[in-house]
Amino acid sequence: MSLLRKKHWQRRHLMETFMKFIMRVSLFIVAGALGLILWIVIVRGLPSLSWDMVTKIPEGGYYMGKVGGILNAIIGSAYLAGGGTLLAVLFSVPIALYLKTYLGDSKWGQYVRLSLDVLWGIPSIVYGAFGFALMITIGMRASLLAGIIILAFIELPIMTRAMDEVIRRMPVDLEHAALALGSTKFEVALRVVTRQMLPGITTAILLGFGRGIGDAASVLFTAGYTDRIPTSLMRPTASLPLAVFFQLGSPYPEVQQRGYAAALILTIIVLAVSLGSRWLSARLNKYTIK
Amino acid sequence: MDSHIQVKNLNVYYGKQQALKNINIEIPKNQITTIMGPSGCGKTTLLKTFNRFFELTEDTSLTGEVLVDGKNIYDKDVDVTEVRKVVGLLAQRPSPLPMSIYENIAYGMHIHKMKKDRSEYKAAVRHYLEIAGLWDEVQKRLHDPATSLSIGQQQRLCLARGLAVEPEIILGDEPTSALDPISSQNIESRLIELKQQYTTVIVTHTLRQAKRLADYVIYMYLGEVIEAGPAKEVFSNPKHERTRQYLEGQF
Numbered sequence: 001m002s003l004l005r006k007k008h009w010q011r012r013h014l015m016e017t018f019m020k021f022i023m024r025v026s027l028f029i030v031a032g033a034l035g036l037i038l039w040i041v042i043v044r045g046l047p048s049l050s051w052d053m054v055t056k057i058p059e060g061g062y063y064m065g066k067v068g069g070i071l072n073a074i075i076g077s078a079y080l081a082g083g084g085t086l087l088a089v090l091f092s093v094p095i096a097l098y099l100k101t102y103l104g105d106s107k108w109g110q111y112v113r114l115s116l117d118v119l120w121g122i123p124s125i126v127y128g129a130f131g132f133a134l135m136i137t138i139g140m141r142a143s144l145l146a147g148i149i150i151l152a153f154i155e156l157p158i159m160t161r162a163m164d165e166v167i168r169r170m171p172v173d174l175e176h177a178a179l180a181l182g183s184t185k186f187e188v189a190l191r192v193v194t195r196q197m198l199p200g201i202t203t204a205i206l207l208g209f210g211r212g213i214g215d216a217a218s219v220l221f222t223a224g225y226t227d228r229i230p231t232s233l234m235r236p237t238a239s240l241p242l243a244v245f246f247q248l249g250s251p252y253p254e255v256q257q258r259g260y261a262a263a264l265i266l267t268i269i270v271l272a273v274s275l276g277s278r279w280l281s282a283r284l285n286k287y288t289i290k
Numbered sequence: 291m292d293s294h295i296q297v298k299n300l301n302v303y304y305g306k307q308q309a310l311k312n313i314n315i316e317i318p319k320n321q322i323t324t325i326m327g328p329s330g331c332g333k334t335t336l337l338k339t340f341n342r343f344f345e346l347t348e349d350t351s352l353t354g355e356v357l358v359d360g361k362n363i364y365d366k367d368v369d370v371t372e373v374r375k376v377v378g379l380l381a382q383r384p385s386p387l388p389m390s391i392y393e394n395i396a397y398g399m400h401i402h403k404m405k406k407d408r409s410e411y412k413a414a415v416r417h418y419l420e421i422a423g424l425w426d427e428v429q430k431r432l433h434d435p436a437t438s439l440s441i442g443q444q445q446r447l448c449l450a451r452g453l454a455v456e457p458e459i460i461l462g463d464e465p466t467s468a469l470d471p472i473s474s475q476n477i478e479s480r481l482i483e484l485k486q487q488y489t490t491v492i493v494t495h496t497l498r499q500a501k502r503l504a505d506y507v508i509y510m511y512l513g514e515v516i517e518a519g520p521a522k523e524v525f526s527n528p529k530h531e532r533t534r535q536y537l538e539g540q541f
Contacts, residue, residue: 171385173381173385174385174387174388176343176346176381176385177381177385177386177387178397179343179346179374180341180343180374180378180379180381180452181374181375181378181397181398181401181451181452181455182371182372182373182374182375182398182401183371183401184371184401187401191397191401192387192388195387195388195389196388286435287388287389287390287435287436287437288388289385289386289387289388289437290437
């Protein structure tokens with residue numbers, strides 16, 4: 001009788017238990033690593049995290065100085081990543097909509113996606129070197145503007161491809177409903193696709209922002225570093241990742257500890273942005289069709 | 291017969307496969323025409339040639355003419371968005387736009403720039419929701435998402451949305467097949483009320499619905515029109531053997 005095939009079901013259940021064990025171990029390793037990172041940053045950074053850190057600029061140089069704060073880097077990073085993200089959004093939204101609306105899965109669509117994927121994979125130090133070479137050619141100095149432009153380059157493929165993947169999941173019924181009312185393809189893209197995909201597009205933008213604010217290598221060559229708060233697009237600016245990098249490289253333990261504090265501030269900003277984005281996309285979800 | 295749509299020598303191909311074979315029919319003005327036939331006979335394809343929706347499927351081609359008020363909608367000087375404004379579509383499953391109830395109705399009027407100011411839009415939204423018999427149910431929640439409505443309400447919303455762009459022809463692609471009996475009945479009675487002002491073409495594969503709605507009937511089989519004529523004649527005295535078999539339920 002088939003109900004009594006004990007060996008058969010025993011083996012299947014054993015397989016399930018075993019696979020479940022592997023999944024749990026993987027989850028534990030990843031969660032543990034994340035916890036360890038947070039723990040180290042907090043334990044080492046928290047003692048140096050004072051009100052001065054977030055309200056003052058460095059005193060005695062960013063490499064040697066033991067007093068003052070990193071307000072220059074906080075504001076610099078906000079400008080760099082904010083500006084880079086804004087610039088990248090201006091280009092990535094039209095590209096993503098064009099890909100969806102007019103190129104689709106055609107040969108050209110595939111080429112564009114492939115090149116975006118390649119761009120996504122290029123290390124940021126290469127972007128930095130590219131930006132530096134370009135700046136020398138046109139006689140531009142390290143500046144906030146150059147940093148913004150190069151961050152936009154880095155964020156663009158990430159945002160566009162993330163949006164593209166979201167927009168491709170657009171239900172075809174919805175498009176047809178809008179077309180049946182006599183919409184042009186452009187009106188469908190602008191008024192229906194963006195509405196439906198707003199939560200996903202927001203997530204894509206914040207993904208780009210997260211990459212931009214945390215990137216050290218590209219701004220090293222292009223934005224430079226300074227102890228002052230940036231006041232002009234044409235002047236160099238400090239940034240948080242480089243504040244971490246320089247201070248950790250200092251021979252003084254007190255300055256190193258300030259590097260961890262800077263890392264903690266950067267982590268908190270990224271965390272706040274991603275929690276904010278979760279909240280925002282939950283709100284934008286209201287009208288989407290599931 | 292005062293015909294609104296005339297189809298002349300229409301052939302439609304999906305790739306190399308011929309889906310419609312030499313169709314010649316006329317669809318009467320301000321009446322309900324139902325297209326019947328077994329699955330895969332080309333009913334929906336024929337319907338989709340009336341609002342140029344079959345073009346949305348890749349690798350399709352067409353020969354012949356579809357005339358609306360004497361003008362071929364496939365002529366080079368005819369814009370597809372204008373065709374779809376004049377020829378509205380009620381789909382098989384309701385598919386509200388990702389907007390509020392109000393915006394769903396206003397959307398079409400906005401893109402065609404049909405009204406002057408907010409108050410005109412408001413009045414029009416109310417008007418069409420009333421026609422679709424939905425106003426009383428939604429007047430207090432116009433800014434809720436359209437998906438908060440039941441499926442039956444959503445289909446009436448889609449009807450109102452379609453009517454708001456002031457079409458002359460309403461196409462229905464099995465518009466009640468996803469609905470419960472009461473909602474279906476509701477949609478059917480709307481369509482009957484509206485037939486004074488609109489030419490209506492409904493694809494259906496339920497014979498009873500065809501009998502309830504139809505003034506004029508087209509029976510199709512394997513991509514061809516077997517029989518077309520006034521509902522009374524076709525139902526009581528079909529000329530063609532195949533039509534008779536279908537009506538007697540031999541399929």
